[in-house]
Amino acid sequence: MAVSRGSTDVPVAELTSAQAERELETLARAIAGHDKAYYEKDAPVIGDAEYDGLRRRNQAIEARFPALVRPDSPAQRIGAPPAAGFAKVAHARPMLSLGNAMDEADIREFFDGVRRFLKELQKDPALPIETVAEPKIDGLSISLRYEDGRFVLGATRGDGRTGEDVTANLRTVADIPDTIPGDAPRTLEVRGEIYMTRDDFARLNARQEDAGEKTFANPRNAAAGSLRQKDAAVTQARPLRFFAYAWGEVGGPVADTQWGFLGRLKDWGFPVDPLARLCAGVDDVLAHYGDVDRRRHGLPYDIDGMVYKINRLDWQERLGSVSRRPRWAIAHKFAAERARTVLKRIAVQVGRTGALTPVAELEPVTVGGVVVSRATLHNEDEIARKDIREGDTVIVQRAGDVIPQIVEVVADGRPPESRPFLFPDTCPECGSRALREEGGVVRRCTGGLVCPAQATERLKHFVSRDAFDLEGLGGRHIEAFRKDGLVTTPADIFRLEEKGGAIAGREGWGERSAANLFAAIAAKRTIALERFIYALGIRQVGRATARLLAKQYASLMAWRAAMDAARDADSEAYGDLVNIDGIGPLVAGEIIAFFSEPHNRAVLDDLAGQLTVENFAAPAAASPISGKTVVLTGTLDSMTRGEAKARAEALGAKVAGSVSKKTDYVVVGADAGSKAKKAAEIGVTMLSEAEWLELIG
Ligand SMILES: [Zn+2]
Known part of the structure; x- marks a missing residue:
């Protein structure tokens, strides 16, 4: 499994929410990969310090963007038992994760967005947006597959695309029917949540303690640990429960509305949360949120917020998703949990672009069921503003029920x-001066x-992984090679083979492993343009931006030439x-700025001598507008x-x-202005709305 560092070079304090979202996804995957290497294969590929660095970065981003905390956040997996070796299952339809909202304003914005997106709602502000609110x-999260009415496959969410086959264990869960009635689609994937009630959790922990076994931090961890047992008999002995709420692949229509679907789930024998409500619109939804929030501590199971789904399935379809998150659903988290502890020390870490990031080291304290020993301090201004000092007693909070700040x-x-x-004005790593950027809060x-x-x-x-994806060249190797002067710049990696003897004789290496590494490196001498751009580590240029650039400029030469020309802000470039x-x-x-730096240009030239960078290959032209540049107006x-759009x-x-001259089509709606002119x-081709609709089918 490829494991990577998984973070970008942008200081946390400067991340945009889109960048943060992407990075949290990458980090979740990278940390899961390292956990797997460590626990399952007993073969860590990075050192503890680096691993901690990943977790801290993840934590810092989550602290700054509580709304973006992922369901598979690494922070949520603290104390979770190691994964057993389950078979992989590719989900027929990906299990999407939801966008998160922390407050009423976010929720109102979500509903406003839906209204802006759908023409009939925009035209008629009185038209209600019926919504299902579910705890x-x-x-x-799991997915249950039924074929011809029989339960045939059960899988964990995993990364959303690939999960683990836990069918045998799920068969032991009483809430999950083995067979479903004949009116259900012949192929049906039901999705929902495996959980453990608070009472069952307390009893399980008492039993574990009596037996001298490890106890679980919270019901969620207990449920996860119980489900992912190699021996289904152990799972059977654990009191797991299930609520259904969504579908994956289906062989026929399931309903016209989410509410209708929940009704059918009940008819088919699946438990549905009794607190789910059909709401008339945003005010109704918020009222139900308040009601459940007041009652939640008395519920038999833990909930950490509400999920809102647009009721009409045809609207869901049209709203679609963006960045693998549906536009038709959102999670509304409950407020944070807090605890008091002592701040022992403020540590300052240095990131990949040299950003100095302060982290609070805490006397470990339990906040909402999870032990917290570090918290983010964001930046030096934040420390000054709150006058946070070493030795202080502080209030720590996990917003979104997971993050310490x-x-x-x-x-x-x-x-x-x-x-x-x-705050230090020199770098704790190298002693160089650390300067504040003009107008910024980050010292670098x-x-x-x-x-x-x-x-x-x-x-x-x-x-x-998302750059050159050199699996055999892990963080520890990079560190060791750099220390011994074998690799100082990226292009040196491609010159390693010339120093073959120096590798094969090293501790932990032999002829064979060295040969394997050289073969892996040689295979990457040809690389896709978008990966190459991403690999350069230009600030603000993550995977999505790298792809945009590759798509626009198609070749490395064209891109370099355009970026050189673009130094003139009045240029067409x-x-x-x-x-x-x-x-x-x-x-x-x-x-x-990257291209203006002579040293970076030298690195590019050096790399160009070692590599073949492939031109961007546009996806097969399946539609008449693929690869075309379109401008919408009016x-x-x-x-x-x-x-x-x-x-x-x-x-x-x-x-x-x-x-511009590069535009292929201008779609001209009513009241079009200067763009049409x-x-x-x-002389760009102009299309009326009718012509446009005909073109895109
Ligand atoms: Zn430094």
């Missing part, structure tokens, strides 16, 4: 000898490649760059601008914000 069970200092808990925390080491924190991290990023949907002036500035009658992109088109001037 969000704090358990384990420091809310405040307890006024009377400060030791008399305490002094304000002095100026050591560049001499700073061990940055050079090593830069190389690790380069070989990581600059205009093209910021006109890419998804790339703004901030990102453009980072890319141009008001369309049949769909909103948002829906039209989503449709065009789904069909492989690029949607640009303004008309410009299109006419340049």
